[in-house]
Amino acid sequence: MIAYLFLFLIIAATIAYFIASRRAVAIAGNDARGLHSRPIYHGLNALVYTAIPAFIFILLWLLFEGSVIDMLLMSAYPGADAMTGAERDLLLSEIRQVAVGNIFREPTPEITAAVERFHSLNATANLLLGAAVVIIALAGAGLAVTSVSKRFLARHSFERSVTIFMIFASTVAILTTLGIVASLLYEAYLFFERVPVTDFLFGIRWEPQIPLREDQIAGQGAFGAIPVFVGTILISFLAMAVAVPVGILSAIYLTEYASPRFRAVVKPMLEVLAGIPTVVYGFFAVLTVAPALRQAGISIGLDVAPNSAIAAGGVMGIMLIPFISSLSDDAFAAVPQAIRDGSLAVGATKGETIRKVLLPAALPGIVGGVLLALSRAIGETMIVVMAAGLIAKMTVNPLDSVTTVTVQIVTLLIGDSEFDNPKTLAAFALGLMLFIITLFLNLIALRIVRKYRESY
């Protein structure tokens, strides 16, 4: 249905384009200079007027169609007023399943009636949509075609449409941010209605189970996020412990010591490390690094957990090396050559120049880069989902297994789409914390980097 409507719009818009531009040519007669706008703009204007309003209408319709039909179905269903939200959802999904022919058990007469109603509602909706789209498209086409005249500012009209689209496009970024903030705040608010904020922020037990039955022994879950934060900090710290020294040292070597040829070969190779998807690093950590560390631990008498923090953190550090290296690279490159020459001229060796002059001068840029990398480490998901643990432990032992914010978000939400229990809502509360922390780190880092750039 929708596909046919789109096809109709494309054909109608093309026809409108030709009619309008032909008409413009006909009006102009022999003297094309009499027209304000060239015929092609009359055509394009007609094309926009035909297709775009109808297209927007279809999108809006699709957005609301489902919920309106649900509402109508429920209002006609006997006894629907007394149902809870979850029961309604279950009933609706059963009606939809039956409607597409997936019958698991004999439907009750109420459901059969609802299914019939669903089909008739759908048919009406399709008819209404089709009629509305045809009317809107034809009205737009008619308006554009009749307004073709010598004095009509078709180019201005078309360019205004283009500008409106461009303005809309630039607000998509803002809408995205608003969407993120709104959804996180809303779902987190629902969570904090059930679990007090203080319990979440300062509690030291994280056991996000929920009782399936009323009398279950596992009982209420505990949603104290401190152990999860501790795990996140531990793994991020381990990652930075690998990435910062290796990244900065390789940047120093590449900018100050390496020959141009060496640099031309090695720098792209380092950048390949940044292009590898994180799920690949996660698999690598599980398959190679974690068992190797465990073997090494056993051989010197240490007990290393199979999903130790050090394996996840170390592999994450490797992923971050090119990130730190290229940002430090930029910071070194921004230090003026004159400062370097001055230091060398008073007899400092290259190493002394780097350590005593270059590093202090480039430090703000490097710190900014490290903060950006830290925010990445905190938000990194797949490596820890695959290689870190699931159980929240209050420990800073890198050989032990810890969990992180992102791991908890993913494990709480995988396979669940019901947003009506604290377990799934907790994921959004964690997501809100993650968003706030990374936003904060990014803002500081960007400020440091920008301030530093202005100083030379």
Next chain:
Amino acid sequence: MSSAEETIHRPVWDSDEMAARRRKRYAADRRLQRYGVAAITFAIGFLFLLVATLLYTGASAFVQTKARVTIDLSSAEVSADDLMGAPWRNIVRSSLLALEPTEIPRSDRRAYFQMFTSSAPFLVRDHVIANPDLIGKSFEFKIPFSDPLDQFAKGQISRDTPEDRRRVSNQQIGWFDKLQASGVVSKPFNWGLILNPDSRFPELAGLAGAISGSFWALLVCFLISFPVGVAAAIYLEEFAPKNRLTDIIEININNLAAVPSVVFGLLGLAVFLGWFGLPRSAPLVGGMVLSLMTLPTMIIVTRAALRSVPSSIREAALGIGASRHEAILHHMLPLSMPTILTGTIIGLAQALGETAPLLLIGMNAFITSPPEGVFSASTALPTQIYIWADSPERGFVSRTSAAILVLLGFLVLMNGLAVFLRNRFERRW
């Protein structure tokens, strides 16, 4: 005067003390250099270790151990009218028994049949449905061995392991050796890895669903993020007035580029699935989430490309009477298109490897048929890797590595295309 001069301590540059000091300073310099080399070696070494591990574990999944059997359909059991209902199980079993010259006692048959994939009857059935002229004839067909035997044939399971600690019994090894001696065992290239959809059985699992799921998601991602990103970039670079609102938009775009990917997944879950009610696990939703993630990249790339076009082009167009829109859409944009396309491909390559947001919107479902479009449930390449990495069967380890190699292959292709475009078409002014 002279006595004052004598009290000033002048270093004697050629003294032993100074020479030692110099040596120390040079040594420190060399040490720093060595640390740098060590750091680079560490990073590059890990890159090679990563690739080597994947090649080592993944290579074996590109071949599949199969047995050549003769399927005899000359009996009247199979009619063209009821191909689905024909006794395929018995047909396949009797063909498999025919491979073994000595009679296998009934009590051992179970172990014998377990050597081959349990889906063999369906494979034969589908083959006959696709080639109806085979009905009533006898033909040769290659049946995959089941995962334990496949691993054994590839040397992943050793003969020397005690019998109770491996999944292949001595009896099965005996049969397998006989089959091998009779020449029916072969290891052809495993087209199933690319052409089959996902399966619970490693010997049949393939990436067809994941590849087409990724394709649909990337298509949606491109269709949204390319026009929106280019339009936003043109507006911000060429038209936007300098005011608070545009400042906010710019800061916003920079921040959006650094938001963790899992947060975009939460957005998709809450807004696209929860509020808009779009279908779960659909490439449409995956593509929409990915497009929001690639949008900042698109905008930044396009703005840089537009900025690199010399302003003389714009001024020349304006000078002969073009409107601002015409100057940009007819002249500046076409000239910067190669750079924009290069950036787009690189952005899409990043989107192809994104996993976490797709997990949250449910693209990690177990689905045994490739998606028919953007609305049907599907997996994507990275989520398929995640699913297989989580599967306990031994055969999935090498399949995961192979899937990663396929994913990396696509990434190399896309980046190669980007580099080619840049070298071939990009203009330096």
